[in-house]
Structure formats: structure tokens, C-alpha cells
Amino acid sequence: MxxxxxxxxxxxxxxxxxxxxxxxxxxxxxxxxxxxxxxxxxxxxxxxxxxxxxxxxxxxxxxxxxxxxxxxxxxxxxxxxxxxxxxxxxxxxxxxxxxxxxxxxxxxxxxxxxxxxxxxxxxxxxxxxxxxxxxxxxxxxxxxxxxxxxxxxxxxxxxxxxxxxxxxxxxxxxxxxxxxxxxxxxxxxxxRIAYDFWLNNAVRWALVVGLLLNFAVWGLIAWRYNQLPLEVPIRIDATGAVSGVEAREQLLALPLVGLLAWLINAGFGALVYRTSRAGAFALLIGSSVIQLFLAVAVWVVVRG
Structure with a gap:
């Protein structure tokens, strides 16, 4: 041949x-x-x-x-x-x-x-x-x-x-x-894992949106980081009140968790795409929702 x-x-x-x-x-x-x-x-x-x-x-x-x-x-x-x-x-x-x-x-x-x-x-x-x-x-x-x-x-x-x-x-x-x-x-x-997964335009847009939202969280921190005190109120109790403070560099862990969630959800989405497209999209949408929650948490801290 x-x-x-x-x-x-x-x-x-x-x-x-x-x-x-x-x-x-x-x-x-x-x-x-x-x-x-x-x-x-x-x-x-x-x-x-x-x-x-x-x-x-x-x-x-x-x-x-x-x-x-x-x-x-x-x-x-x-x-x-x-x-x-x-x-x-x-x-x-x-x-x-x-x-x-x-x-x-x-x-x-x-x-x-x-x-x-x-x-x-x-x-x-x-x-x-x-x-x-x-x-x-x-x-x-x-x-x-x-x-x-x-x-x-x-x-x-x-x-x-x-x-x-x-x-x-x-x-x-x-x-x-x-x-x-x-x-x-x-x-x-x-x-490639789940060849059709990467060819789906909706999947691509969901991945891009999730990553851009994560970048927005990083950008929000970078915008105010040098103006923050050395210790910031990160720990919140069930009533929404501040229960403790952490060094301000600990704030960087929040978008890092968001980035890891984006990567993990994308990986699991690719794995389950052939058996459950709805499940794959739920994972991708879920990673974007996580970024939004993290953005709110960061905003509460940086606005003082």
C-alpha cells in the first residue's frame, strides 16, 4: 500500500x-x-x-x-x-x-x-x-x-x-x-482523547470563557495587590463574618484553585464527552461558575 x-x-x-x-x-x-x-x-x-x-x-x-x-x-x-x-x-x-x-x-x-x-x-x-x-x-x-x-x-x-x-x-x-x-x-x-470534543465549537467557547474568567480574577488581584495590607481577611465563617486573616500572598491561592479547576474539568469533560455530552458541558459550565464565585470572594477582599 x-x-x-x-x-x-x-x-x-x-x-x-x-x-x-x-x-x-x-x-x-x-x-x-x-x-x-x-x-x-x-x-x-x-x-x-x-x-x-x-x-x-x-x-x-x-x-x-x-x-x-x-x-x-x-x-x-x-x-x-x-x-x-x-x-x-x-x-x-x-x-x-x-x-x-x-x-x-x-x-x-x-x-x-x-x-x-x-x-x-x-x-x-x-x-x-x-x-x-x-x-x-x-x-x-x-x-x-x-x-x-x-x-x-x-x-x-x-x-x-x-x-x-x-x-x-x-x-x-x-x-x-x-x-x-x-x-x-x-x-x-x-x-487525542475524545477527538470530537476538541472539534466542538461550543466546547471551545466554553473553555475560552472559563479561562478568561480566571484571568479576570488574577487581574482583579493584580490591580489592588500592592495597596492591600500585609494581612487580609480571607477566612469567613458561616454567617459571612471575618473569622481570621491571612498573609496577602495567600489571596493568590484563590485564582490558582480556579485555574486548576478549569484544567481538571476540561480533562474530565474530554473523558466523558463520548458517553455524556451533557455531563461534559456541565463540567465546563461548572468551571466557569467556580471562577465567578472566586471573583466575588476576591472582590470582597480587595475592596477593603
Whole structure:
């Protein structure tokens, strides 16, 4: 079974350069953050500049991971063809297009709706729509008009093999031979937990909202931190009255707990997504609610 590499274009190398710049910016922000909080905790001078370094370091780290995944996917994207199926491979993932479902191989694609902008970094992936309303599954490195279209009975696949003509001949010859064993269509192996979880736009927005709310808690502390006394009323009893004070650096534990809750809920959400989407969304919404409660608690302290 031959391996047909996807065509590598300027898009990939630009994405790689941007990724390296992002990693460099993340390292720089982390170094600045560590410089701001060096020494004993009681002597830390935390302000909005410190918060900016923190937000840049955390978001830069997460964005760098996403960028590295997409660049790695683009570098490893290839296609294989046998009598039973055409398979699409990228970074340990495999999507299967059964030969018995392929109805045509067309040299170009007329697209009505492209995948989202973020799914075009490094290579083009995701779901779009053709001019004839058919669903398009993108696994390509070039614009639609320069890609191949594999039409199937249920949808179509947009791909870009580097050896275009030879690939078309290979697919057509396999189609003429007929199928020996019927395959199931779809992603059958994935290196990512809950592949569909990360592709869901609602999931992505829920994760972004939760993280932004957590950043807001950090920002609220940074805004007033240097004006706070060395000891602040953090411990509250059941009646809402202050039951004790703590060193002001202990206040930083509140958004840290929120960040850990966001990470843990995202992880458990990915694990349960396939069996219970409602459960996954409940976890994501729950992490945002936690951030709101923490924001209220911090506001009570910093307003004096």
C-alpha cells in the first residue's frame, strides 16, 4: 500500500515560523514573570504588568500546544489507498473513507462555506459545505480550487496529494478492482482523547470563557495587590463574618484553585464527552461558575 504525502506549501512553513515565535514569546513572558515574583512571597510587588506577563505566559503556552499540534499534523499528513478504503493519516490519527462509498474523484472543489479561520493554520481541516450543499471534510494543504474532491454517498473529502495525477490513477484502479472487505467510515484511531470534543465549537467557547474568567480574577488581584495590607481577611465563617486573616500572598491561592479547576474539568469533560455530552458541558459550565464565585470572594477582599 503506497503512501501519498500531502503537498507541502508556504502555509506550512509560515505556520512553523509563527509557532516558533509564539514559543519564544511564551518563554520570554515566563522569565519576566519569574523575575517579578523572585524573593520572599511577602516582598512580591504584583501589579497589572505582572498580570500581563502571567496571562501571556499561560495563554502563550496553550496556544503553542495547539500550534505545535497543527504543524505536526501538517508535516505528517498523508494518504493511503487499498482495495477496501482510502485512509487519511495525520500525527497518529486515521480517518477511513471506504472504497464502496466513493462515487467520484473530481479535480477541483466548488466551496460555499469554508472551515473556520482557526482550522486553516498549518493546513486546512474541519468541515465545510460545497456549492451543492454537500458536507465537505477537509484534510488539505492548498485552497479548494487546487484540491481533489472525493465524493461519497454521505459526504465528500477534500485532499491534496503531492503526486496528484498518479494518486488519481491509483484510486481509480482500486475502484475498478472492487472491494474485498467493507470498512466503516470515520476516524477509527486517534491520539487525542475524545477527538470530537476538541472539534466542538461550543466546547471551545466554553473553555475560552472559563479561562478568561480566571484571568479576570488574577487581574482583579493584580490591580489592588500592592495597596492591600500585609494581612487580609480571607477566612469567613458561616454567617459571612471575618473569622481570621491571612498573609496577602495567600489571596493568590484563590485564582490558582480556579485555574486548576478549569484544567481538571476540561480533562474530565474530554473523558466523558463520548458517553455524556451533557455531563461534559456541565463540567465546563461548572468551571466557569467556580471562577465567578472566586471573583466575588476576591472582590470582597480587595475592596477593603
Amino acid at each position: 503506497n503512501r501519498w504525502w500531502a503537498k507541502r506549501t508556504l502555509r506550512l512553513w509560515v505556520a512553523l515560523a509563527i509557532t516558533l515565535l509564539m514559543i519564544g514569546a511564551t518563554i520570554w513572558a515566563t522569565m519576566q514573570l519569574l523575575a517579578d515574583i523572585s524573593g520572599t512571597a511577602s516582598a512580591w510587588r504584583i501589579d497589572l504588568t505582572t498580570f500581563a506577563w502571567f496571562a501571556t505566559a499561560v495563554s502563550g503556552f496553550l496556544i503553542s500546544l495547539i500550534m505545535l499540534y497543527r504543524v505536526g499534523s501538517a508535516l505528517t499528513l498523508h494518504y493511503r489507498v487499498d482495495r477496501n478504503a482510502l485512509t487519511i493519516h495525520w500525527l497518529g490519527n486515521t480517518a477511513v473513507v471506504p472504497m464502496n462509498l466513493i462515487t467520484a474523484v473530481e479535480p477541483s472543489v466548488d466551496v460555499k462555506q469554508k472551515p473556520g479561520l482557526l482550522t486553516r493554520f498549518g493546513y486546512i481541516s474541519g468541515v465545510g459545505q460545497a456549492a451543492d450543499e454537500q458536507i465537505l471534510n477537509f484534510f488539505s494543504t492548498q485552497p479548494a480550487e487546487q484540491s481533489l474532491l472525493l465524493r461519497t454517498t454521505g459526504g465528500s473529502y477534500v485532499i491534496t496529494p503531492a503526486q496528484r495525477d498518479s494518486f488519481i490513477q491509483e484510486v481509480e484502479s482500486r475502484l475498478n478492482l472492487g472491494v474485498v472487505q467493507v470498512q466503516s467510515e470515520g476516524v477509527v484511531r486517534s491520539t
